[in-house]
Amino acid sequence: MSSHDDLLKEKMQTLSKLRNQKVIVTERMEQAYLKVPREEFVLEKHKDRAYIDTPLPILSNQTISAIHMVMIYVSPSCADPQIGQKVLEVGAGSGYNAAMFAEMVAPEGVDNPGHVYAIEIIPELVEFAKSNIERTGYSDRVTIIASDGGSGYLAEQPFDIISVAAASKKVPPPLLEQLTINGKLIIPCGRMFYQELLIIEKQPDGSFSERNLGGVAFVPLTGKYG
Numbered sequence: 001m002s003s004h005d006d007l008l009k010e011k012m013q014t015l016s017k018l019r020n021q022k023v024i025v026t027e028r029m030e031q032a033y034l035k036v037p038r039e040e041f042v043l044e045k046h047k048d049r050a051y052i053d054t055p056l057p058i059l060s061n062q063t064i065s066a067i068h069m070v071m072i073y074v075s076p077s078c079a080d081p082q083i084g085q086k087v088l089e090v091g092a093g094s095g096y097n098a099a100m101f102a103e104m105v106a107p108e109g110v111d112n113p114g115h116v117y118a119i120e121i122i123p124e125l126v127e128f129a130k131s132n133i134e135r136t137g138y139s140d141r142v143t144i145i146a147s148d149g150g151s152g153y154l155a156e157q158p159f160d161i162i163s164v165a166a167a168s169k170k171v172p173p174p175l176l177e178q179l180t181i182n183g184k185l186i187i188p189c190g191r192m193f194y195q196e197l198l199i200i201e202k203q204p205d206g207s208f209s210e211r212n213l214g215g216v217a218f219v220p221l222t223g224k225y226g
């Protein structure tokens with residue numbers, strides 16, 4: 001079997017596992033998972049491991065998140081992304097999570113596509129994410145921005161979803177300010193090596209509700225709010 005066939009086989013095996021584990025729970029999630037080629041978002045030397053459900057090293061000592069974690073973010077019980085929505089992803093890394101959000105808010109052929117703005121603070125990773133997003137054909141739906149994502153992205157706020165892929169000790173206030181009414185902020189909050197994944201939703205009266213999806217372990221958010 002060619003390595004392409006091996007990858008496809010492993011991709012389908014992981015899909016089946018994630019369905020059984022009730023991580024992938026909708027047809028739209030399944031389609032998004034099948035569409036985004038994770039092998040194009042990992043380093044060449046890790047390509048044959050692209051569909052193992054684990055974080056993998058990328059550049060600058062950072063990681064692409066495990067597949068189940070990316071799928072949890074786009075699930076109905078977490079960000080619940082809908083077609084047409086505007087998403088801010090903080091911590092673009094490889095660009096994989098941004099592409100997954102793009103498949104959820106702007107799948108090909110819809111009349112009202114949404115858009116994903118993905119911010120990355122490490123210049124080498126800005127270039128990595130940009131080249132991965134361009135090569136895989138997502139440039140019309142994903143914009144990679146070089147900046148400190150803890151401050152959000154004033155030029156395009158407010159956002160229906162702000163998804164943070166790095167752990168902060170406290171919720172950065174600009175991210176709350178840059179949510180639409182009913183907008184959701186997904187953020188791992190806590191200490192080094194252990195955080196809780198919070199979903200904070202802006203209510204019509206401007207107050208915030210909070211849910212806790214449980215323990216996770218992300219690399220730290222750096223910059224002004226790290």
Ligand SMILES: C[S@@+](CC[C@H](N)C(=O)[O-])C[C@H]1O[C@@H](n2cnc3c(N)ncnc32)[C@H](O)[C@@H]1O
Pocket residue numbers: 062063064065090091092093094095096097098119120121122125147148149150165166218219220221222223224
């Ligand atoms: C777990 S990785 C994200 C993985 C990424 N979502 C993917 O799909 O590959 C966390 C990323 O957050 C970035 N990061 C940390 N602090 C940041 C900040 N203040 N602003 C923007 N990016 C930040 C790191 O450089 C790293 O690339």
